[in-house]
Amino acid sequence: MPELPEVERARRVLERVAVGRTIVRVDVDDDRIVYDGVAPRTFAARLRGRRVEAARRRGKHLWLELDRRPWPLLHLGMTGHVLSPSVAPLRLASSPSKEEDRWPPRFTKLRLRLDDGGDVAFTNKRRLGRLRLRDDPPREPPISALGFDPLVDPPSAEEFLRLVRRRRGVVKGLLLDQSFAAGVGNWIADEVLYRARLDPRRPADSLSDDEVRRLRRALLEIVRRASAVDADKRRFPATWLFHRRWGRDAEARTHDGHRLEFLTIGGRTTAWVPAVQRGAPADGG
Numbered sequence: 001m002p003e004l005p006e007v008e009r010a011r012r013v014l015e016r017v018a019v020g021r022t023i024v025r026v027d028v029d030d031d032r033i034v035y036d037g038v039a040p041r042t043f044a045a046r047l048r049g050r051r052v053e054a055a056r057r058r059g060k061h062l063w064l065e066l067d068r069r070p071w072p073l074l075h076l077g078m079t080g081h082v083l084s085p086s087v088a089p090l091r092l093a094s095s096p097s098k099e100e101d102r103w104p105p106r107f108t109k110l111r112l113r114l115d116d117g118g119d120v121a122f123t124n125k126r127r128l129g130r131l132r133l134r135d136d137p138p139r140e141p142p143i144s145a146l147g148f149d150p151l152v153d154p155p156s157a158e159e160f161l162r163l164v165r166r167r168r169g170v171v172k173g174l175l176l177d178q179s180f181a182a183g184v185g186n187w188i189a190d191e192v193l194y195r196a197r198l199d200p201r202r203p204a205d206s207l208s209d210d211e212v213r214r215l216r217r218a219l220l221e222i223v224r225r226a227s228a229v230d231a232d233k234r235r236f237p238a239t240w241l242f243h244r245r246w247g248r249d250a251e252a253r254t255h256d257g258h259r260l261e262f263l264t265i266g267g268r269t270t271a272w273v274p275a276v277q278r279g280a281p282a283d284g285g
Contacts, residue, residue, distance in 0.1 A: 002076045004183030005226035007060050008151060010082035012230070014055035014064065014120060017084045021114035022051045029109045036130045046070055046133055047112070056137070059146045059182025063137040070133040072110075074122055075142070077129030081105075084120045146182035150223040160216040164204055171207065171215070172200035172265045181219065187242055188226075190271045192218045194241045199277045200263065200270050245271035 002010070026047045028040035035043055050066040057063075062074040062082070074082070083089055085103050103119075104111050110122040110131055122131065134140045147163075148155050155163060167174050174180055175189035184192075193200050195218035198211060207215065229235035236242055239255045252260040254273055263270040 001078045001185055002060065002080065003185035003188050004059065004149075004151060004223055005188075005231035007057055007062060007076060007183065008227045009230045010076065011055050011057040011062050013082050013084055013087050014052075014062065017086060017118045017120045018052040018064065018112060018114060019055055020052065021116050021118055023047050023049065023112050024115050025111075025113040027104070027108075027111040027113075031109055031127065033127050034109045034124055034129060034131055036132045038131075038133050043072070043110075043131060043133060047072060052114075058138065058143050058149050058152060059178060060185075061137070061143050061146075063134070069135045071135070071137060073130075073132040073134050073137050073143075074110075075130045075132075077124060077126065079123075079125040080129035081123045082120065083123060084118070086118065146178055147180040149182045150184065150219055151227055154220050155216075157213060157216060161209060161212050164207065164212050164215070167204045169204060170200065170265060171198055171202045171204045172268075172270055174204045175219070176266065176268065183223075184219070186268050186270075187245065188219075188222055190245060191222050191241050193277060194273055195222065197276055197278065199274075200265055200272050241271060241273070 026044035028035070028044045030040050032040075047066070050068055052064050053067060054065040055062065056065060060075060062076075064072050074080075076082075081089070083105055104121045105123050107123045107125040108121045109124050109129070112120050114120075122129070137143050163180065164174070167180065172189055172193065175184050175192060176186070190200070192215065196211070196214040198207070198215065226236065233242065241254065241260070244252045244254065244260060248262045248269065249260075254260065254276075258273045258275040260271050260273055263272065
């Protein structure tokens, strides 16, 4: 599933291709599931002829600021992508082994053509993403219900400590809670807890002040480094758990030889390293 760095890369694609241009043609798919609360033809009519002023993101949500409201709001879902023939596609762990050559791509739900010849498409194979119209996206649902964005508006150390102290439940679940930290998904949460040396089963309210500070530092570092390389996994540090966490491999080991183990927390596979991530788990289990 795309997480914050992948969605930030999608925002940058929109910024590069669409900002400063006028939308001259809008192609939509008649998909009443992906288009949420608006008919596809109405969505197209609201965008056609509008100039794109900015491309914004919060968590896993993207939106375009146009010269007239409402504005289009995109959520990629599990398999969504923002693609342009002028920008090389991002290779994810879940990407097919063979790249597709056709344009527009299969499963295109929205295609924008710009006055300078630019072209951008939103694809959504499993129809779990959403396209919406909002007059003020940051102040309306679903974005208004999100927590801080670790890249856009990271909290100070004092504020982060205050936010953690207000929460219960295990620390892995805390990181995945979008009302706490917008854009953090499964691999980022595992990477953060590994870097912070915290057992993913620890109750969040059991963390010491020093452990909370480690958690914040790791979160900001992971998100910033992954975003700085446009979420290109080949450029992630070799020491990251990311390279070894997939597939529940019983023989998987870290860069320095520690064995990975796998748990299910909140219905999500959790990769962790018991030799590094010490501390009492919830309920002693």
